[in-house]
Amino acid sequence: MSSIPMIRQTAGEGAARKAANRMNRSGGRGGGRPRNRGGAGAVRRPGPLTYGSLGAVMLASLFPLYWSFLVGSHDSTALSRGIPLLPGGNFLANAAKVFDSIPFWKAMGNSLVVSSVTAASVVVFSTLAGFAFAKLRFRGSKGLLVFVIATMAVPTQLGVVPLFIVMAKLGWTGSLWAVIIPGVVTAFGVFWMTQYLRDALPDELIEAVRMDGASMIQAFWYIGFPAARPAAAMLALFTFVATWTNFFWPFIVLDPSNPTLPVALQLLQAAHFVVYSVVLAGAVLATIPLLLLFIAAGRQLVSGIMQGAVKG
Amino acid sequence: MSVTDRVRPQGHLSDEEGPSSKSVRRLAFSQQLSRWDVKVSPYLYISPFFLLFALTGLFPLLYTGWVSLHNWNLIGGQGKFIGAENFGFVLGQPYFWNAVGNTLSIFLLSSVPQVVLALLIAAVLDANLRAKTFWRMGVLVPFVVAPVAVGLIFNNLFADQFGLVNELLALLGLDPVRWHSDQLASHLAIATMVNFRWVGYNALIFLAAMQAIPRDVFEAATIDGAGRARQFLSVTVPMLRPTVIFVAITSTIGGLQIFDEPRVFDQSGLGGANRQWQTLTMYIWELGWGQRNFGRASAVAWLLFLMIVLIALLNFLLTRRIASQGGRK
Numbered sequence: 298m299s300s301i302p303m304i305r306q307t308a309g310e311g312a313a314r315k316a317a318n319r320m321n322r323s324g325g326r327g328g329g330r331p332r333n334r335g336g337a338g339a340v341r342r343p344g345p346l347t348y349g350s351l352g353a354v355m356l357a358s359l360f361p362l363y364w365s366f367l368v369g370s371h372d373s374t375a376l377s378r379g380i381p382l383l384p385g386g387n388f389l390a391n392a393a394k395v396f397d398s399i400p401f402w403k404a405m406g407n408s409l410v411v412s413s414v415t416a417a418s419v420v421v422f423s424t425l426a427g428f429a430f431a432k433l434r435f436r437g438s439k440g441l442l443v444f445v446i447a448t449m450a451v452p453t454q455l456g457v458v459p460l461f462i463v464m465a466k467l468g469w470t471g472s473l474w475a476v477i478i479p480g481v482v483t484a485f486g487v488f489w490m491t492q493y494l495r496d497a498l499p500d501e502l503i504e505a506v507r508m509d510g511a512s513m514i515q516a517f518w519y520i521g522f523p524a525a526r527p528a529a530a531m532l533a534l535f536t537f538v539a540t541w542t543n544f545f546w547p548f549i550v551l552d553p554s555n556p557t558l559p560v561a562l563q564l565l566q567a568a569h570f571v572v573y574s575v576v577l578a579g580a581v582l583a584t585i586p587l588l589l590l591f592i593a594a595g596r597q598l599v600s601g602i603m604q605g606a607v608k609g
Numbered sequence: 610m611s612v613t614d615r616v617r618p619q620g621h622l623s624d625e626e627g628p629s630s631k632s633v634r635r636l637a638f639s640q641q642l643s644r645w646d647v648k649v650s651p652y653l654y655i656s657p658f659f660l661l662f663a664l665t666g667l668f669p670l671l672y673t674g675w676v677s678l679h680n681w682n683l684i685g686g687q688g689k690f691i692g693a694e695n696f697g698f699v700l701g702q703p704y705f706w707n708a709v710g711n712t713l714s715i716f717l718l719s720s721v722p723q724v725v726l727a728l729l730i731a732a733v734l735d736a737n738l739r740a741k742t743f744w745r746m747g748v749l750v751p752f753v754v755a756p757v758a759v760g761l762i763f764n765n766l767f768a769d770q771f772g773l774v775n776e777l778l779a780l781l782g783l784d785p786v787r788w789h790s791d792q793l794a795s796h797l798a799i800a801t802m803v804n805f806r807w808v809g810y811n812a813l814i815f816l817a818a819m820q821a822i823p824r825d826v827f828e829a830a831t832i833d834g835a836g837r838a839r840q841f842l843s844v845t846v847p848m849l850r851p852t853v854i855f856v857a858i859t860s861t862i863g864g865l866q867i868f869d870e871p872r873v874f875d876q877s878g879l880g881g882a883n884r885q886w887q888t889l890t891m892y893i894w895e896l897g898w899g900q901r902n903f904g905r906a907s908a909v910a911w912l913l914f915l916m917i918v919l920i921a922l923l924n925f926l927l928t929r930r931i932a933s934q935g936g937r938k
Contacts (some may be wrong), residue, residue: 341726342737343737343738347733350742351733352669354730355747358747358750358805358809359747361754365758365765376768377770425654426658428654429650430655448662450858451670452862453666453669453674455913455917456665456669456672457669458897458903459669460669484662487655505930513647514650521785538752538753538879542757544869548872549898559869562755562758565761566764573765576761579761580758583755595750599749599929602817603816
């Protein structure tokens with residue numbers, strides 16, 4: 298702890314005042330007047346400017362969704378009569394038109410199936426691999442893990458042409474399997490689970506169950522998987538969101554008659570005459586499921602991103 | 610277990626030696642099994658990833674090279690080997706170079722502001738806020754909106770006629786911008802969509818890295834008389850170097866393959882009447898599934914692959930340079 302007089306000697310009067318203020322504030326909340334000094338301070342309370350700019354950012358991130366609902370709840374000519382400020386009463390009518398023009402519910406069901414199956418399999422296979430990388434000793438483990446991480450930088454999306462050829466040969470084009478299979482385990486998932494299990498699972502625990510006669514797979518199932526649960530939940534969440542919003546590959550390999558949501562959504566605009574009130578009502582409808590997920594698990598998404606950043 | 614059972618009839622003689630030898634042998638076998646379990650299991654557990662990567666990642670990527678050397682039709686399949694002809698054809702197409710330019714332009718317009726904005730937002734979020742989680746979640750909302758939905762919404766916001774952006778410009782007394790016909794304007798609109806979706810996400814990554822910086826570094830800077838802006842530029846940003854590099858690389862790899870947002874920026878999905886915003890991935894789609902020429906589509910895919918590797922490398926060197934210069938000050 299630095300003493301205030303010493304700061305005054307070495308860094309001048311201003312610095313000393315600042316240091317004194319800071320100490321006051323750390324001592325008690327009422328100590329110093331909270332001033333707008335964001336950034337470094339763990340103790341300073343930020344002022345209106347900080348909240349104001351955050352509010353602006355928040356507005357920018359929510360406004361397009363509000364706009365979508367705004368346009369989607371008016372009739373098709375509303376925009377030409379001037380910008381509406383409040384939602385109209387036409388949302389359900391527009392939604393009905395959405396259901397008429399694209400196989401919306403089928404797409405919703407497909408998206409649910411594809412995203413859930415992908416999320417589940419990514420979690421199982423990634424945890425299994427993560428368990429091996431983090432806790433088991435085997436020749437080449439370090440090099441193989443580096444390889445896994447390196448593949449994250451490979452733009453595999455560019456292999457679409459042969460992937461399509463293979464799927465066509467297998468007769469899988471148009472089938473949901475063509476979308477699910479390429480995503481059943483990801484490099485990110487393996488890396489993520491490896492990082493987590495390394496700290497979360499004590500080696501002694503595995504040794505103990507091994508001594509009791511458990512096989513490797515039993516050790517994984519009874520010790521490894523339960524220990525990985527918090528990270529596995531986050532991985533499932535991220536995989537679900539990523540799969541749900543994925544467009545390029547499903548768009549190429551699926552038929553318009555059996556689409557996922559983004560593929561179906563895009564069909565709304567491909568019609569000869571674009572009716573924005575219907576298109577944007579569709580955009581709102583397609584976003585609602587993930588918004589609900591976000592309300593339920595947004596906190597986990599936030600901490601997942603932040604944990605990944607520190608370890609990554 | 611079943612193996613030992615099957616051995617028993619042959620080992621009839623040994624049965625008379627007594628139960629002890631049998632259990633010894635069984636023990637030896639189970640030890641063998643356990644040793645095998647220890648040796649093989651790890652490889653078994655990591656194999657799904659490697660198998661899948663080989664089959665759906667590496668193989669298609671390499672096979673793209675093979676397809677690009679052939680006449681290859683979506684319906685007719687593999688044709689004659691024609692060497693580098695597809696590459697020659699593609700490189701002679703104005704649309705190819707147009708797509709290269711568009712891709713780079715959209716990439717620059719999205720990645721640079723994205724990193725800068727994310728850093729600034731992270732710095733604000735790093736303050737000692739009330740209701741921290743609320744603000745962090747608020748910033749992340751766009752992440753759960755599918756790019757296609759983002760594209761449709763912004764397509765309307767940036768509509769040439771009756772679009773909100775143009776109406777606002779009119780309120781300010783400015784001329785409307787032809788977002789769907791001017792090349793640069795369309796790039797700006799598409800870059801806005803990308804930024805909308807990713808700024809908050811990256812801000813949280815930066816925020817996490819900022820919170821890992823020891824606080825006494827800032828205290829030392831304060832004592833040295835560094836203001837807030839100076840601290841941000843000379844302490845925070847250099848300390849975030851690895852994270853900035855990470856975000857820059859991932860946004861390079863993703864950004865150069867951009868497809869969803871420009872695809873839905875108009876009805877046809879080909880990038881405008883004069884291909885003003887056709888990106889390379891869209892061009893691959895047009896060649897492969899529009900014109901059904903897989904050979905040419907593969908040639909473009911390979912060229913884009915090279916481009917991504919080159920730019921990612923360049924990016925890596927550049928960010929390292931910038932960040933380390935900041936650190937030296």
